[in-house]
Amino acid sequence: MSDKHSPLQNHLINALPAEDQARLIPLLEWVPMTLGQVLYESGDTLRHVYFPTNSIVSLLYVTESGASAEISVVGNEGIVGVALFMGGESTTNRAIVQSAGHAYRLPGKYFKNELNQHGQLMILMLRYTQALLTQMAQTSVCNRHHRIDQQLCRWLLLSLDRLMSNELVMTHELIANMLGVRREGVTDAASKLQKLGVIEYHRGHITVLDRPKLEELCCECYAVVKQETDRLLPYVPKQPVK
């Protein structure tokens, strides 16, 4: 991985006016995000917000019986810790790193301070939150109506969008935890996709070979989320990522 890193790799930071960036960026801390790392647990008081750059974070809920389900995914398009600016200080979810990389971290009090003083950050946060609402709603619908293989397609596409490469470091077991299904169910779906030549996988590595085909096999849920996110938060890079 290149040592070139910049907060602007995060789309929300990127979307801020220059003067807001100038104030905010010095407060940010560049931190590694390791696979499986838990940023916060259900009920924890949040200490920081995270702006992922090349990492992916899953928000998931763990039931009393230990089963889990992914509520939404956050990558460089978003921020982890919306509860801090929503005023709740905690959520009922767990935030866990789904794909290793880095993020920029900001202590909660600085974040809230910025929010209160400058409107642009707040506006952006609100729009992002609406995108998050859309994603959650769609996850809910997908859980109800679509088959595992369709959901796997959705999940792969959401992950791809948040990575630079077409390879995911991810086991069937972990995907199963995210989707809230059995590992065997994921294996079945993945092997089906592999037979179709859409993906190729091997012991914890999944490579997407044919993205158009993947979108074809997917249910509508991916497109709905993607379109709405693009509408709410159009991405215009202010500085080319070197």
Place this chain on the structure above:
Amino acid sequence: MSDKHSPLQNHLINALPAEDQARLIPLLEWVPMTLGQVLYESGDTLRHVYFPTNSIVSLLYVTESGASAEISVVGNEGIVGVALFMGGESTTNRAIVQSAGHAYRLPGKYFKNELNQHGQLMILMLRYTQALLTQMAQTSVCNRHHRIDQQLCRWLLLSLDRLMSNELVMTHELIANMLGVRREGVTDAASKLQKLGVIEYHRGHITVLDRPKLEELCCECYAVVKQETDRLLPYVPKQPVK
């Protein structure tokens, strides 16, 4: 139905400081909400926000194939149309009246005006939105992991909390649309609950006889949402509802 009605029956309005109420209340329009009425469709530009008093509104998503699923429920604890203050102006959901009654309606421009000028309304909206996020997340989990009869219990409890009475005017068919399952599935679950003496129903009317038992039979999802909503938006009536 009594002709006694007041915007304070809505918990969000009720929670505002007196001076904010004084400004806001004259702008509100008291409107009837009829069963099945669609407040907005997916993609519509929202014109108003609604503060339900004794009505209940479902936010639901309709898939390409025509299947539906309820994303969340809004009653007198909340507001319909968060997209207006989130900045998106529209959502991918449909808002439909699930239980007839009334609401107070506010044109979008007044609403946004109020938001920008006075912090207290914004703070309240943010907290409510977090409660909504929680509800959506939990619906998603419930769709994945819990049986229809448990989900029916959750749905009944969520509805009860938003009504004064223990009787719902609601057919199995409509509940099925909300839960995103077959009508027969709801009939099975409901008949099971009736045999247990928890509810009693008859051609479009459901009466809850034993609420504690209903909570017992329910999955954790109801309690999680309830607890988090109470935490985020504690309800302290400022004027007893006559």
Place this chain on the structure above:
DNA sequence: GCTTCTGTGTACGCTAACGAACATTGGCGT
């Protein structure tokens, strides 16, 4: 009183996904 329609009950076969158990294999540590 009659018809008609809406809401509910019930039965049948079917499928997706589950739970559990076990086989196989590749990669990693020592």
Place this chain on the structure above:
DNA sequence: ACGCCAATGTTCGTTAGCGTACACAGAAGC
């Protein structure tokens, strides 16, 4: 080079929920 374990493959019986079809009864309209 070896052994071990994590990752994947496969099977089998079970179950929840689906799609369909149809029966029945109460309510509403004429």
